[in-house]
Amino acid sequence: MFLLPFHVVGCTHEANPADLVGRVRLSHERLTGALAELQRRNVSAVIVSTCHRTELYWWGDGELHEWFAELLRDGRTDDLKFERADADLAVRHLFAVAAGMKSARFGEPEILGQIRRAWMLAQSAGTSRGPIDGAFRQAIDAARHIRADMGTDADASLGELVHERLSAQLGNPSRVLVLGSGDAARGVLQVLRTRPIPGAMVSVTSRTDTRAATLAAAYQCPVVPWGDREGAIRSADAVVFAVHVTSPLVSAGFEDTLPTRYTSAVWIDLGVPAAVHSAFAAPQVDLVTLAALETQRGAEVHRAQWRALHEARHRRAAVALQQELARYARATHRHHLGARLGALEEQALAVATSDESAPVDEMVRKVTRLVLRELSRA
Missing domain, CATH: 3.40.50.720 (NAD(P)-binding Rossmann-like Domain)
Known part of the structure; x- marks a missing residue:
C-alpha cells in the first residue's frame, strides 16, 4: 500500500463508554458548520458521526487532530479518548468501519448507510473531492463485497x-x-x-x-x-x-x-x-x-453457539477485507502510474530528439533506461 496522506481520528465506543460517545455525537447543524470550516480551509475531509463513533477523515499534509478534539469537547470536561490511524492503516480502518467490522454489534448493516450519507454530505459541502472521494467510493463498494462474504444474518x-x-x-x-x-x-x-x-x-x-x-x-x-x-x-x-x-x-x-x-x-x-x-x-x-x-437460564448454550458463528464470520470478514485492500492498492497504483505517464512521455520524447544525429539503437537504449528508471519508482 502507498504511504498515502490519508488520516482518521475519532472518538468511538471501542475506547470510550457508549453513553459518552453518544453524547458527543454532532448534530446536523454542528456537522454542517464543521464541514463549512474545513471547506474554508480548503481541506478534503469527511466527518462520520453516529451513536457509536464520531470520526474525521482527511486527505493532505495538514494536522487536524487537535482541531477535531476541541470540536467534540465543545467546552465539556469529559475525558474523551481519541484513536488515530494514518496512511494504509487509515484506509484499512475506513473499509472495516464501512463493513460493520468495528461496530458494537459485529456486522451491523446500518453503518454502511451512515458512511454513505456522511460522504454525500461532505460532497455537498465541497470537502469530499479528489483522492478522498475515491477512497470513500471504493470503501463503500468494498463494504458490500465484505458483507457478502461474511454473511449478513442477524444474531x-x-x-x-x-x-x-x-x-x-x-x-x-x-x-x-x-x-x-x-x-x-x-x-x-x-x-x-x-x-x-x-x-x-x-x-x-x-x-x-x-x-x-x-x-x-x-x-x-x-x-x-x-x-x-x-x-x-x-x-x-x-x-x-x-x-x-x-x-x-x-x-x-x-x-x-x-x-x-x-x-x-x-x-x-x-x-x-x-x-x-x-x-x-x-x-x-x-x-x-x-x-x-x-x-438467564440456558443463555450459556446460546452464547456458545453465538461465539462459534461470530468467530466464523470474523474469519471470513478478515479474508475479504484483505482482498479488498489489495484491490484498492492496485487501483491506487494504477492511478498514480497513469498520472505520471504524460510526463514520462514528454521526457522520452525529449531524450529521443535531443540528438538527431545519434544512432537509432542508442536513442532506444536511452529511452528504455529512462522508462525503466521511472517505472521502478512507481
Missing part, C-alpha cells in the same frame, strides 16, 4: 433469548411491540415469526416510518407510526427496545403515565446505550436489561 441467539423470556412471561392473548429496524430488531422478529408465541400479536415501529413499513411487510406484522409509539408502549404487554439512541427514549417519570395492570408488562431493553432511563422504575413493568437477558 439469532439474541432473538432466541428474547423469545425464551417472552414465552415464559406472556399470557394469551398478548400485544408485543418491537422498536427498531436494525439487525437486533430483525433477529427478534425472525424468531417470533418462525416460532410464534401462542396468542402474541406482534407490531413494529421505527424512527423512520418507511423502514418500519418495509420491516413490517417482510415479517407480516402491523406497523405503528413513530409518533404513536408512546401510546403503543403503554398498552403493550411486552416491549422490545432494539434501537440505537443518544439519549433514553423512555425517561424517568414515564411510569406515572402507565395504566394500572393486573399482570406486569415485560420490557426488554437491547439498546446500547440503554433506551430506558436507569432511574425508570414501575411496579407494573418487569424491565429486563441486555446484561440480565444474557445471563
Whole structure:
C-alpha cells in the first residue's frame, strides 16, 4: 500500500463508554458548520458521526487532530479518548468501519448507510473531492463485497433469548411491540415469526416510518407510526427496545403515565446505550436489561453457539477485507502510474530528439533506461 496522506481520528465506543460517545455525537447543524470550516480551509475531509463513533477523515499534509478534539469537547470536561490511524492503516480502518467490522454489534448493516450519507454530505459541502472521494467510493463498494462474504444474518441467539423470556412471561392473548429496524430488531422478529408465541400479536415501529413499513411487510406484522409509539408502549404487554439512541427514549417519570395492570408488562431493553432511563422504575413493568437477558437460564448454550458463528464470520470478514485492500492498492497504483505517464512521455520524447544525429539503437537504449528508471519508482 502507498504511504498515502490519508488520516482518521475519532472518538468511538471501542475506547470510550457508549453513553459518552453518544453524547458527543454532532448534530446536523454542528456537522454542517464543521464541514463549512474545513471547506474554508480548503481541506478534503469527511466527518462520520453516529451513536457509536464520531470520526474525521482527511486527505493532505495538514494536522487536524487537535482541531477535531476541541470540536467534540465543545467546552465539556469529559475525558474523551481519541484513536488515530494514518496512511494504509487509515484506509484499512475506513473499509472495516464501512463493513460493520468495528461496530458494537459485529456486522451491523446500518453503518454502511451512515458512511454513505456522511460522504454525500461532505460532497455537498465541497470537502469530499479528489483522492478522498475515491477512497470513500471504493470503501463503500468494498463494504458490500465484505458483507457478502461474511454473511449478513442477524444474531439469532439474541432473538432466541428474547423469545425464551417472552414465552415464559406472556399470557394469551398478548400485544408485543418491537422498536427498531436494525439487525437486533430483525433477529427478534425472525424468531417470533418462525416460532410464534401462542396468542402474541406482534407490531413494529421505527424512527423512520418507511423502514418500519418495509420491516413490517417482510415479517407480516402491523406497523405503528413513530409518533404513536408512546401510546403503543403503554398498552403493550411486552416491549422490545432494539434501537440505537443518544439519549433514553423512555425517561424517568414515564411510569406515572402507565395504566394500572393486573399482570406486569415485560420490557426488554437491547439498546446500547440503554433506551430506558436507569432511574425508570414501575411496579407494573418487569424491565429486563441486555446484561440480565444474557445471563438467564440456558443463555450459556446460546452464547456458545453465538461465539462459534461470530468467530466464523470474523474469519471470513478478515479474508475479504484483505482482498479488498489489495484491490484498492492496485487501483491506487494504477492511478498514480497513469498520472505520471504524460510526463514520462514528454521526457522520452525529449531524450529521443535531443540528438538527431545519434544512432537509432542508442536513442532506444536511452529511452528504455529512462522508462525503466521511472517505472521502478512507481
